[in-house]
Amino acid sequence: MDLSLQTEDRTFQDxxxxxxxEQLAGDWQHLRGRGGPSDEDALIEERxxxxxxxxxxxxxxxxxxxxxxxxxxxxxxxxxxHEAYAAAQGPGRLxxxxxxxLGPTLIHHGSDEQKGRFLPxxxxxxxxxxxxxxxxxxGSDLAGVQTRAEVRDxxxxxxxxxxxxxxxxxxDWCFVLCRTELGSQRHQGLSYLLVPxxxxxxxxxxxxxxxxxxxxxxxFFDGAVTELGHCVGAPGDGWAVAMATLGFxxxxxxFGQQLNFFNELQDITNAAKQNGCFDDPxxxxxxxxxxxxxxxxxxxxxxxxxxxQTDQPSAVGAINKxxxxxxxxxxxxLAMDVLGPASQRAQTDGELTRLQRVFLFSRADxxxxxxxxxxxxxxxxxxxxxxxxxx
Amino acid sequence: xxxxxxxxxxxxxxVVGAFLDGLNPxxxxxxxxxxxETKAWAQAAELGLLGLxxxxxxxxxxxxxxxxxxxxxxxxxxHWSSPYLSTVAIGLDALSFSPDQRWVEAIVKGDLQVxxxxxxxxxxxxxxxxxxxxxxxxxxxxxxxVLHGGAADLFLVVAREAGGHLGLFxxxxxxxxLTVCGxxxxxxxxxxxxxxxxxxxxxxxxxxxxxxxxxxxxxxxSAAESLGGAQACLDLAVSYAKDRHQFGRPIGSFQAxxxxxxxxxxxxxxxxxxxxxxxxxxxHEREETAMQIAMAQATxxxxxxxxxxxxxxxxxxxxxxxxxxxxxxxxxxxxxRTLWGDPSFQRRRxxxxxxxxxPLAEAP
Numbered sequence: 001m002d003l004s005l006q007t008e009d010r011t012f013q014d015x016x017x018x019x020x021x022e023q024l025a026g027d028w029q030h031l032r033g034r035g036g037p038s039d040e041d042a043l044i045e046e047r048x049x050x051x052x053x054x055x056x057x058x059x060x061x062x063x064x065x066x067x068x069x070x071x072x073x074x075x076x077x078x079x080x081x082h083e084a085y086a087a088a089q090g091p092g093r094l095x096x097x098x099x100x101x102l103g104p105t106l107i108h109h110g111s112d113e114q115k116g117r118f119l120p121x122x123x124x125x126x127x128x129x130x131x132x133x134x135x136x137x138x139g140s141d142l143a144g145v146q147t148r149a150e151v152r153d154x155x156x157x158x159x160x161x162x163x164x165x166x167x168x169x170x171x172d173w174c175f176v177l178c179r180t181e182l183g184s185q186r187h188q189g190l191s192y193l194l195v196p197x198x199x200x201x202x203x204x205x206x207x208x209x210x211x212x213x214x215x216x217x218x219x220f221f222d223g224a225v226t227e228l229g230h231c232v233g234a235p236g237d238g239w240a241v242a243m244a245t246l247g248f249x250x251x252x253x254x255f256g257q258q259l260n261f262f263n264e265l266q267d268i269t270n271a272a273k274q275n276g277c278f279d280d281p282x283x284x285x286x287x288x289x290x291x292x293x294x295x296x297x298x299x300x301x302x303x304x305x306x307x308x309q310t311d312q313p314s315a316v317g318a319i320n321k322x323x324x325x326x327x328x329x330x331x332x333x334l335a336m337d338v339l340g341p342a343s344q345r346a347q348t349d350g351e352l353t354r355l356q357r358v359f360l361f362s363r364a365d366x367x368x369x370x371x372x373x374x375x376x377x378x379x380x381x382x383x384x385x386x387x388x389x390x391x
Numbered sequence: 392x393x394x395x396x397x398x399x400x401x402x403x404x405x406v407v408g409a410f411l412d413g414l415n416p417x418x419x420x421x422x423x424x425x426x427x428e429t430k431a432w433a434q435a436a437e438l439g440l441l442g443l444x445x446x447x448x449x450x451x452x453x454x455x456x457x458x459x460x461x462x463x464x465x466x467x468x469x470h471w472s473s474p475y476l477s478t479v480a481i482g483l484d485a486l487s488f489s490p491d492q493r494w495v496e497a498i499v500k501g502d503l504q505v506x507x508x509x510x511x512x513x514x515x516x517x518x519x520x521x522x523x524x525x526x527x528x529x530x531x532x533x534x535x536x537v538l539h540g541g542a543a544d545l546f547l548v549v550a551r552e553a554g555g556h557l558g559l560f561x562x563x564x565x566x567x568x569l570t571v572c573g574x575x576x577x578x579x580x581x582x583x584x585x586x587x588x589x590x591x592x593x594x595x596x597x598x599x600x601x602x603x604x605x606x607x608x609x610x611x612x613s614a615a616e617s618l619g620g621a622q623a624c625l626d627l628a629v630s631y632a633k634d635r636h637q638f639g640r641p642i643g644s645f646q647a648x649x650x651x652x653x654x655x656x657x658x659x660x661x662x663x664x665x666x667x668x669x670x671x672x673x674x675h676e677r678e679e680t681a682m683q684i685a686m687a688q689a690t691x692x693x694x695x696x697x698x699x700x701x702x703x704x705x706x707x708x709x710x711x712x713x714x715x716x717x718x719x720x721x722x723x724x725x726x727x728r729t730l731w732g733d734p735s736f737q738r739r740r741x742x743x744x745x746x747x748x749x750p751l752a753e754a755p
Contacts, residue, residue: 001457001671002393071603076392244625262751269747288738291746292686306394316660323657373646379656380649384629387644 003302005076012073013080019057028053028091035092036260038357040215044170046092049187050096051125055325061099061123063250068107069123075309078252086259093347094170096253098122098129102175104248109233109241117194118173118194124355132195132219133177133242134160139164140374141391143186143239147178151194155228156180156193158201158221164368168204168217171197176221177242180235190238194230201225210360211352250308254301256319261324264358265331271355272338286334293327296350318383322375332359394466394667399463403443403454404736407462410438411469427475429566435475445483445499446449449492454675456608456696458617460666470719472580477546477547478505480612485547485559485605488596494545506543508534508562508586516606516732523550527594529568529590530560536730540584541573548593549602559601560593567591578722607684611669613731615688617695617724618662623700625655626718628705642705651701658694665690689737692728699724 005013015017024032031050034042054060063078064070073081101121106114121127126198139145147160158178168174174195181189197204201224206214233241269287272278278287300316300323335355336343336347343359346352351362366372396404400700414431424626437439445451445458452458459480466475478498482505485496497503512520514536523532530550537546544564552558564567568591574583597604629652632643642648669687672680710717732740 001667001676003671005392048500065723096667115738119656156430205696284742285735285738288741288746292689292738293661294751295686295746296661296665296718299668300661302392303394303660303664303667308392310395316664319653319657319660322653373650376650376653377646378645379653380643381587383656384652386629386652387641389644389646389649 005080005368008081009074009076013084016081016390018085019059020084020090023053024090033089033091035094035213037092038211038354038361040167041213047091047094047371048125048128050091051093055123055125059127060095061103063252064103064107064119064123068103068119075250075252076307079251079255079305082252082256083259086256094128094167095125097131097167097171098127098173100249100253101131101245102129102173102194105175105232105241105245106251108248109244111229112196113229114232115227120317128171130165130168130171130174130197130219130246132165132174132178133319134164135161136163140371142177144240145177145179145190147176148178148182149178149180149191150182151228156195156226156231156386158193158195158224158226160221162219162221163207163216165204165219166215166216168197168219169206169214171339173197173278174219175232175245177238184338186200187239187292189236190242191235192232192238192241193223193226195224195226199224209356210363213357249332250284251301251304251317251320254324257324258294258298258301260332261297261328264335264355265290265294267355268331268335268338271335275340275342276337277338277340279337286337290327290331290334297323297327298378313383315383320381321370322372322379325372325375327337327360328358328365332362335359348376394458394664396461396561400458402570403458403625404461404465406438407440407465408606410434410440411466418677426472431653432473432504433473433501435473435586436499440475441479441501442483442499443479443581443687445495446487446694449496449497451483456611457667457670459669460612463612464622465620467616468623470580470620470623470716470723474504474506474543476504476609476612476616477507477538477543481505481507481605482547484608485596485601486561488559488601488618489561489594491594493755501542503547504539504542505540505547506537507605508537508540508546508548509606510534510730514729516736518549521549521551521557522556523548523588524551525550525558525560525593525595529594530562530588530593531590532588534586534588535677537584538730540586541571541582544555547596547605548588552595552598559596559598559605561596562588562591562593566593576726578719578726581723581726583623603681608673608682610731611666611673612687613727614662614666614669614684614691617664617691617727618659620700620720620724620727621655621659621662621691621695624695624702624717625652627717628652628655628698628702630660631706647704651705653680655698655701658690658697661686662694663692664721679744679749682741682749683722683747685741685744686730686733689741692724692731693734695720695724696728 028050062069062073062081066072099311106118147325149156149158174197176193176195177190179189180191201222203220205218206212207216218347277283304314336359381388415426443453444454449452482498547560548560548562568589570587572585576583632648633641635642665687669683672683702717709715
């Protein structure tokens with residue numbers, strides 16, 4: 001059992017912290033703490049410039065192979081970067097969908113032409129991506145995808161609707177899972193197409209959420225087109241490629257997320273001390289429970305990283321999403337109970353407070369990226385080897 | 392960053408597992424009714440397990456908290472009902488403060504069993520209402536909920552010295568002025584006793600620091616035992632859910648059962664992270680060790696109780712019978728939850744130890 005960092009990792013950590021601190025205290029200070037869940041629309045153009053600055057200094061795509069424009073850094077160093085970024089209140093990333101989802105998919109399944117066309121622009125922060133998976137009738141059951149594409153006049157032509165598409169309104173491209181074989185069912189006959197967003201056949205409609213803000217969008221394809229060569233993998237193999245995309249997330253970003261949770265919980269604890277409810281033993285008990293669980297969440301994540309690094313199956317990795325989603329939702333409820341009746345009061349300009357937005361939006365945590373119920377079924381079948389349930 | 396045991400620790404875990412499986416090969420866990428504990432203890436001595444954390448000079452293995460926790464996890468997993476935790480894990484540690492090493496040597500040989508006599512009154516681990524005192528080398532007072540107290544040869548007693556300060560004392564069971572009143576317990580493998588001291592001679596082992604140290608260690612090792620027990624309950628539930636058929640299908644294919652099992656895994660894995668990190672902190676005498684142990688005990692004892700209870704629900708009617716051994720785990724889980732500071736006590740301790748004020752981003 002050795003839970004300390006290696007010397008070279010500490011050196012890397014110092015380097016990251018120093019660089020971020022210098023940048024975010026200087027020219028980029030106005031972006032500090034902006035963006036991210038429930039503030040996603042803030043300062044989009046400036047944040048894109050920041051991402052280009054990150055890219056130029058090679059702080060994007062850290063884990064990509066060097067040939068693909070990355071730095072082939074270890075998982076531990078990637079974790080340290082995410083932690084330092086969150087600790088320095090680096091602005092919410094816009095390029096992460098390209099960096100962590102599409103990039104690795106192209107590296108493993110893309111043609112040389114696709115790699116050459118798309119990877120450098122992701123690394124440099126000039127192309128932004130969104131994910132076209134969910135549809136009104138294909139949520140937890142993704143194989144129910146109905147968006148269609150066919151080849152007409154030497155190009156793909158798409159018709160259909162995607163929903164819950166994060167950052168579609170800032171994206172240049174969308175990777176779309178769609179049905180390309182007429183009459184095909186379920187996992188068969190799907191393809192994985194790369195579609196430019198800026199064209200007449202694409203309409204983006206923001207979804208006004210429970211918070212009043214819009215992180216998610218509906219995306220309508222009505223005769224939208226893309227080049228024949230922009231299909232990843234063979235036509236008809238889209239399901240396998242789409243699943244591969246979901247398997248590339250290495251878990252490093254969960255550490256940055258935990259630091260954001262830490263900041264939120266610290267605000268809640270301070271609020272309790274200020275308004276006096278910290279003297280209530282029941283509130284103290286809930287705060288202590290929440291803090292303990294946050295620390296356990298972090299230890300769980302480190303154990304998961306250890307398993308990934310040593311190529312072991314990770315039961316603790318399987319519970320990560322369920323654990324943090326439920327924890328965060330409960331933390332949101334605790335925040336409101338700490339504030340008491342004042343939790344009902346919005347800001348003077350009518351906007352919701354940060355904790356109100358966290359409280360409301362944390363209800364989504366237990367739904368997106370595999371709802372709690374889906375997660376539990378996956379844990380039972382994959383990590384515990386229980387027989388497949390009726391679908 | 393290596394969150395795993397070394398080769399020696401892995402080998403020891405295998406040795407202990409095989410030893411305990413061998414005690415009662417026909418049963419899935421060690422029922423105290425069917426195990427010859429005297430023979431088992433002698434075998435443990437032969438295997439060298441009773442010197443796990445004793446100095447090498449007396450034939451011990453000099454194992455630190457990670458090694459001890461690693462083995463207690465296996466013992467909890469097999470539901471061993473011996474006083475190993477108090478005799479070896481704690482006893483050897485506490486008696487290393489003693490200038491006289493005869494006790495340590497006797498423990499290693501298997502000739503001396505030790506138990507902790509700490510709790511008084513209703514049994515709060517906060518110790519604020521502790522009334523036992525030591526005057527002129529003699530101890531006065533009454534200790535409740537003393538595990539395996541009826542069979543112990545030596546008691547490690549926490550009592551107040553002059554000025555009201557806590558101290559740690561060793562008292563031999565054969566000493567004058569000592570009365571042992573054995574009590575049956577809900578957990579048949581963990582008989583209790585009430586011990587009365589009326590001017591009983593004792594030997595001082597240390598002051599408040601020693602008390603704090605051994606109580607922290609006891610909570611850590613109890614948490615490790617609970618982790619093993621929780622894993623055993625999860626495994627029992629999963630294997631039953633694969634085998635048992637109802638409505639023409641294995642019940643493990645029903646989501647209601649699957650989700651119970653998933654919740655158990657979440658608790659087991661979280662307990663594992665908390666226990667291993669706390670053992671690591673104790674081994675390296677990190678400043679935040681006590682806080683980590685509070686987390687470990689709260690998380691692991693809760694996990695054990697949850698998994699034992701949920702296992703009963705998954706198993707259904709058979710689990711309510713005496714014949715099926717899961718009731719033993721359930722009873723032990725309840726005991727482990729309450730004897731070493733229940734979860735809400737641990738949460739108060741966590742706050743007192745700065746759990747709400749420490750940064751998150753440091754190595755675990």
